[in-house]
Amino acid sequence: MTSATPTSSTNLRRTIRPIGAAALHGIVFVDNKLIAIDPVKGHLLQIDPTNDNTTIINPHATFEFVDVTGISWWENTLWLARENTVYFCQLNDFKLQEFVTLPYPANGIAVWASTVYVTCQKTGYILIFDRETKRQITQFYAPGVGVENITVRDEELWVCDTTEQSVYCLERATGDIKFSVLTPFASPTGIAFYAHQGGETLYVAYADEEAYIRDNPNADPSHELTYRDRTFVHPLYYYYNSNEHYALSNGYLLEMIYAEEIAPLEDVHALKQVEWRIALPAETDRQKVKHVEPIGLPFTEEVVEGQRVAVFKFDSLQPSERHIFGWRALIEVRGIKYRLTPRDVEDLPNLSTEFQSRYLVDDDELAMDQLIVRRAAKEAIGTETNLLRKAYKIRNYVYDELSYGIKPHIDTPDVVLDRGIGSCGEYVGVLLALLRLNGIACRTIGRYKCPPYAEQRGVPLQPDFNHVWLEFYVPGLDKWLPMESNPDDVVENGPYPSRFFMGLAWYHIEIGKGISFETITSKGLPLEEISLGDIAINHIRFTIFEELPPL
Structure with missing residues (x-):
């Protein structure tokens, strides 16, 4: 069991909001100060985590730091990733020296002793180099599908992924995922540990845009919708329960x-x-x-x-x-976020007669007897026999076949598959039908999500829509695992994020598991x-x- 150990000081549990920053990406802590890169402006910022005091420490070299997305600090040397090249420099002169150039953009960087770790979304790998020879030693599969940043702590690699809204803890020697957690905010772009008297706190940077109503005196009406940059750094708390195969976050x-x-x-x-x-x-x-x-x-x-x-x-x-x-x-x-691998669900016992009669039947107009639905259930899994892989392939098949659209009523899965467009409830209907036809017990859950504005405390918030997702059952382990309906269907034909496959964010409210x-x-x-x-x-x-x- 592993957990973060934050300090008791309230100042070290606050959100850090640097002054004048457009978008923070790579972050590191040096001598109790946060060093962060703003790739939009080329500002290398020194930020006091207790009061947001912000200083540009490269005032005469900002052009060289535009488009830098990852930074790392090792033995008084700053390492950075910009476009296809990894550089290093000293803080007193900012003269960039080339370390290695890749065929694709380098996103994040971490340095530990003689090893340099570089994330590259385009290749789908974490590339590992020897610091002395500049030669690539090996590579690990990237844990997510989005742009990733990285840091090292002892024998672990910690990776944040913008699309997955997740942080992964990997074994540094093998690249195997130990566990992952969902971040409380979307679009994490930088990650670093802060060592202090109370222990260590994991901080994550976020950068995206937010919509707001602008009062424009030159327009009539004067109020108009527009967007502005939003970037900040917030502690990420985590608790890993290895026995129960899950990790909790903020x-x-x-x-x-x-x-x-x-x-x-x-x-x-x-x-x-x-x-x-x-x-x-x-x-x-x-x-x-x-x-x-x-x-x-x-x-x-x-x-x-x-x-x-x-x-x-x-x-x-x-x-x-x-x-x-x-x-x-x-x-x-x-x-x-639950962490189960296909190996964990091999040689499972058969579903009980009770579960078969309750969770493998067409009890909600699922059209499980229709040819188009039965054909889809067969096509979705192919020759796969492992329960976890089957569930994952069914989810991806539905994402391939459907696009999201809101409708005033719920149609049956045969109609939805033929149309190719579905609401969250219709996604759930198709998923339920295909899972049950493949012998995987499942049930509905959900109804509402809290608007995901964690910083808006004490303000009444109203969701725009209701929402529904599902859970599938793993016999033997006696676990119901969540699977979102449509929110991970974010890109045409994949690869799809898996943040909500066996995971739920803090804003999901679980109501009425398997009942109306x-x-x-x-x-x-x-x-x-x-x-x-x-x-x-x-x-x-x-x-x-x-x-x-x-x-």
């Missing part, structure tokens, strides 16, 4: 409110003996429910297939009657002729209170 204490407002689109007949059920947040490896209370009206609790459900009861609901009711939950959420999120019954029977959207408006609100301390 978490947040947040409040979620889900409420229904009865407001029929048109008059409906009176409903008698109504029971309105709304699933409650689940307890999982990454999500802890601290408190739940009712909103508007009281509820009783039921447990359905191991999931907590709030039950609101009405003797009758008249056409003119109006109510607001729901629940408020205080939840601790963290990022999680919300149902209504009248006199004990489901209301089939009336949809929820015809009689009620839902209100969803999140409030982020604080970042959780490291485990």
Whole structure:
């Protein structure tokens, strides 16, 4: 078991926001100061991590540092990667000396003793050179599919990947992945450890753009949507549980409110003996429910297939009657990434009869008897027999076949496959059908994601859409593993990131594993002729209170 050991000082757990920076990429710590490169401006910055005080330390050599994306520090020498070439120089003169030139762009660099590590997205490898001879010694597979930066700590390589939204811990001798964690923010671009009295803190740099509303006095109306650079450095906390095959990362204490407002689109007949059920947040490896209370009206609790459900009861609901009711939950959420390899799932026992009857059947209009769906299930896996590889190939097959698009209703998988466009719910339907036809037990999960703005504390946040994903089951290990529906389908024909294959970010809220999120019954029977959207408006609100301390 491995974990980060942050200092007790609050100053060393703060977000570092350098002054005047457009985009930070490579970062290192030298003598308690953060050294960072801004490749847009060519500024090599020295930043005080306690107060953001920022100094340009190459004021007469900024042109030479434009497009530098990776830096490293070893024995009073600065190493840097710019375009296809790796250079080194001294901080007192900034005269760049060429170390090696690659056929493709060098993205990140780390130096440890006599070894130089260079990441190169174009080749898909971490290239390893001897510092004295400048010859390439070997190479390791890059752990992700995006642009990567790198640092070294003792016998480990630590790699961040912009597209994967992940940090990987690799064995320095072999390049094997020990574990990985999801970062709390998108687009990580630099990584470094900061050694201090309290231990070590891992910092990650981020660089992207954010949308904002600009007040333009020359326009009418004056408010317009535009974008601005956003870059900062934030501590990354992690906890690796090797026995349970997962790693946790930064978490947040947040409040979620889900409420229904009865407001029929048109008059409906009176409903008698109504029971309105709304699933409650689940307890999982990454999500802890601290408190739940009712909103508007009281509820009783039921447990359905191991999931907590709030039950609101009405003797009758008249056409003119109006109510607001729901629940408020205080939840601790963290990022999680499971680490299983195909070798871990060899020689698995057969699914139990109970699981076969519950999780291998067409119980939700999955069109598993349709030829187009059965053909897709066969094409997706080919001759593969390993459960993990089958699940991964099915996910990639669905990403190859579908493009994302929002629709007002959910079509069955046969229609979706024929059309080639699907919403998140339709992605899930196709994935469920193909997994189940290939003997992999699976179920739906999700419903909402907190807007991923971790820095906006104490401000009510409202999601734009609901969301759904799924879990697949590994017998023998008795584990349900998450698989996102569509968010990893980010590029045409791949390679696709795997950040949310066996992983969830902190902003995923797990509700109703394998059960309906919300149902209504009248006199004990489901209301089939009336949809929820015809009689009620839902209100969803999140409030982020604080970042959780490291485990």
